[in-house]
Amino acid sequence: xxxxxxxxxxxxxxxxxxxxxxxxxxxxxxxxxxxxxxxxxxxxxxxxxxxxxxxxxxxxxxxxxxxxxxxxxxxxxxxxxxxxxxxxxxxxxxxxxxxxxxxxxxxxxxxxxxxxxxxxxxxxxxxxxxxxxxxxxxxxxxxxxxxxxxxxxxxxxxxxxxxxxxxxxxxxxxxxxxxxxxxxxxxxxxxxxxxxxxxxxxxxxxxxxxxxxxxxxxxxxxxxxxxxxxxxxxxxxxxxxxxxxxxxxxxxxxxxxxxxxxxxxxxxxxxxxxxxxxxxxxxxxxxxxxxxxxxxxxxxxxxxxxxxxxxxxxxxxxxxxxx
Numbered sequence: 071x072x073x074x075x076x077x078x079x080x081x082x083x084x085x086x087x088x089x090x091x092x093x094x095x096x097x098x099x100x101x102x103x104x105x106x107x108x109x110x111x112x113x114x115x116x117x118x119x120x121x122x123x124x125x126x127x128x129x130x131x132x133x134x135x136x137x138x139x140x141x142x143x144x145x146x147x148x149x150x151x152x153x154x155x156x157x158x159x160x161x162x163x164x165x166x167x168x169x170x171x172x173x174x175x176x177x178x179x180x181x182x183x184x185x186x187x188x189x190x191x192x193x194x195x196x197x198x199x200x201x202x203x204x205x206x207x208x209x210x211x212x213x214x215x216x217x218x219x220x221x222x223x224x225x226x227x228x229x230x231x232x233x234x235x236x237x238x239x240x241x242x243x244x245x246x247x248x249x250x251x252x253x254x255x256x257x258x259x260x261x262x263x264x265x266x267x268x269x270x271x272x273x274x275x276x277x278x279x280x281x282x283x284x285x286x287x288x289x290x291x292x293x294x295x296x297x298x299x300x301x302x303x304x305x306x307x308x309x310x311x312x313x314x315x316x317x318x319x320x321x322x323x324x325x326x327x328x329x330x331x332x333x334x335x336x337x338x339x340x341x342x343x344x345x346x347x348x349x350x351x352x353x354x355x356x357x358x359x360x361x362x363x364x365x366x367x368x369x370x371x372x373x374x375x376x377x378x379x380x381x382x383x384x385x386x387x388x389x390x391x392x393x
Contacts, residue, residue, distance in 0.1 A: 217239060246273045
């Protein structure tokens with residue numbers, strides 16, 4: 071998955087801290103036990119000697135199986151004695167073993183040359199935390215999307231805003247359930263406060279749970295950061311061009327609120343066009359209707375969106391105001 075480099079680095083840092091903590095705690099226990107229970111030290115020395123003897127026997131010619139079995143039996147007896155002493159003195163029987171956060175990979179993040187599940191879950195949580203800083207991610211799920219606030223009076227097409235919202239909700243659920251890095255593009259349209267951001271973040275929640283990277287932001291913040299990056303003003307950038315272009319899912323919220331100039335229009339076109347060519351899904355939300363949208367953006371942008379995006383139009387009154 072195309073996570074940001076900072077996400078990978080944060081995961082590596084966490085894994086390193088986990089290993090260090092586990093090692094320090096194990097060393098501390100060993101020192102304490104060694105001081106309190108010197109007989110444990112003697113058993114450890116005997117176990118080391120037995121292990122050395124077994125390894126030497128493998129290099130001798132002839133059948134040494136009986137000798138090896140005898141030494142292994144002695145080793146098991148010593149290990150049993152050691153556990154009994156530890157438990158008798160209030161310790162866990164495995165108190166001398168380093169207790170890693172993940173016993174599968176020993177907090178290295180990899181097992182059998184493959185990324186461990188603990189590493190994958192860590193990347194997901196870091197990705198989620200990153201979005202939490204700028205959006206109410208935990209509040210915006212499909213289960214918390216309430217269609218009761220949409221009018222039930224039918225429109226000219228015979229469908230009420232409530233029915234329409236319910237159909238859009240179901241469509242978004244199915245979209246999220248089958249989401250992958252080549253899913254279709256979506257365009258949410260409708261007035262302020264109708265749940266466009268909520269549905270976008272609900273999809274983001276599911277995508278993150280599946281292990282996909284997500285970049286979310288308002289068009290104003292994304293385009294502002296990319297403009298600053300382009301002109302060399304790289305301090306405190308939250309969005310960088312590479313991440314915006316290559317994330318598994320890009321969500322551009324509130325399209326139309328950005329400051330429009332020659333650069334931002336060209337940058338927006340580049341984002342939309344590049345991701346279409348790469349077949350990477352993008353979700354856009356806007357308060358504009360089609361007429362206003364066509365009025366403020368040039369044909370290159372509107373034609374790309376018209377041809378490559380599925381449009382979902384929410385109707386009704388500002389739910390935040392009603393609540």
